[in-house]
Amino acid sequence: MQNILLPVGAIAMALLLFGLVVALAGVNPVEVWALLFLGAFGDWFSWQNTLLRAAPLMLTALCVAIPARAGLVVIGGEGALVLGGLACAALAHAVPLPDSAAGTLLVCLAGALAGALWVALAGWLRQYRGINETISSLLLAYVAIGLFKHVVEGPLRDPSSLNKPSTPALSDGLLMGPMGTSDVHWGLVIGVVVCLAAGWWLRLTPSGFSVRVVGANPRAAQLVGLPATRLVLLSCALGGAAAGLAGAIEVAAVHTSANAALIAGYGYAGILVSFMARHNPWAIVPVAILFGGFGAAGSLLQRRLGLPDASVLLLQGMAFVLILASEALRDGAWKPWLARIVRGRSAMASPQGDTR
């Protein structure tokens, strides 16, 4: 129950706080809340926009969630995403592919492979060199973005893309089409299916269970002889594959070529989605739709009320902080803490008290 109540409460608080901030700028907060809802879920048009943004978010959130279950905080999903997009465009450019679903599958696999290798590198650096994976994955993300820009503006640049450097566009047969009459592409289905599969894998398979043991209790994992290093690398590779797939889908379904528009912050928003879903892949699906909705409503806030485009980033930051703070309310963890504060210094002298 508190798994739902705490995040919902945190989001509500974030919306309230956000309303307060825009009120200071002289904008009616009620209007902002109404537009946030309308822009995200108001009509079919908004829903399509929301779902289009939710699709990559689901996959980049998995890039945080799966390693998190193995005990790692990986935040470099953005790097895996851009390299996935680049690999997708590069394969389509370098090799003549069948102009069919098989070709689309191949470019998506290329993207997933690139992402998997990139995040597995962060896992490798942790296991074999002892480097903190949070720092290394984010540094690797900046490296990936630099490599991406170099290749897109250099070796793979389409000469006809003048002021917006891009790789040559994918041929029409390779593109991922919309579902039925809607604007929503098949990437959404892929995102949902991958999330469901990841949740099923973690919950119901021996290898998924082993990954969770390594994350929850490394000592126990060591005692029963689980191959911790291999499992950590596996979880990183799977997470990276999801983010790389997101990049490939964005290229194949939205941008048609790899260019700077791919660097849109989905990797960073995915961190928030995963934390809010408590790294549970099944919970990622609704949370990604919610934050996809906020993203979709952002442009409406900008157009109708003249709010800066960073409004959504601010809302995300507030939500993130409040969601983490809400952990203190779980299971009444705050009660002994408060008692200690109230009792003051004498209680602090007890060396048995918990350190955090």
Next chain:
Amino acid sequence: MTADQWIIFLSGILGGALRVGVPFLFVSLGECLTEKSGRINLGLEGVLVLSAMTAFGGSYLSGSPWIGVLAGATAGALLATLHGLLCSLPRVNDVATGIALMILGMGLAFYLGKPLIQPQAPQLPAWSLGGWSDSSAVRSALEVNVLLPIGLVLAVLMWWAFAHTRLGLLVRLAGDSASATRALGYSVSGIRIAATAAGGFIAGLGGASLTLFYPGSWNEGISSGQGLIAVALVIFARWSPLRCVAAAMLFGGAGAIGPALQSVGIGWGYHLFNIVPYVLTLLILAITCRPGTVVRGSPGELSSTR
């Protein structure tokens, strides 16, 4: 390259080390202080961006760059205090909070800083050390940020304070053993919150030097991970403020390779040279860290090194 080009290139690197190194220096000193108390603040990236915006805004509105510097540092201290307070709550993890504050800091800065992208704010004065040279490249490379001497003094001061003062000892105590600190009757959370806030203030000076000296304007791409590199720098500097100075200058120089090559007419691989600092950080971490062991000099309570 001809001899003249070599001079231009090398003075570009030197100038870069002095200019680009300053934000690295302040952020790594701030992070060093925070980590010495036993917490890691990944949110310094957000602190850097927010204080850069606030410093620019303060200088633009008041007309005095020094008021801007103070405003930036204060904003940094406030955001860092939020980090310190949140981490003192039960069950709240400092790494995750840092990521959240990174996003919050950027969100606040971009939201409030939108109207500041166009205007020009009064800049900090430069300190000319290159009068002895005939080469204009050398002279412009030695136009040094006035915040640099402040940073150097601060580094020495911190090094001395950690070793010789009661306050420095308390910070190190909280970082090495929370139970020993409690046994002596001090509040671990109190010390850590204070150290985190002071670290944010110092990092805020780095933000101010970004918008008020070099590059000297406010835009949303003002920091691309400098705050985070600085966190890694502290590991490389093995938590010594003096080694932070050397590390910051090294990284400033590495970051200047791309622009320096451009200044002698080599445009190829601009983006590749821009990733040199990140790759260098990773390489240095790979050399200094060992799996299963704690890096020498690391505070015992630090969650990132355990």
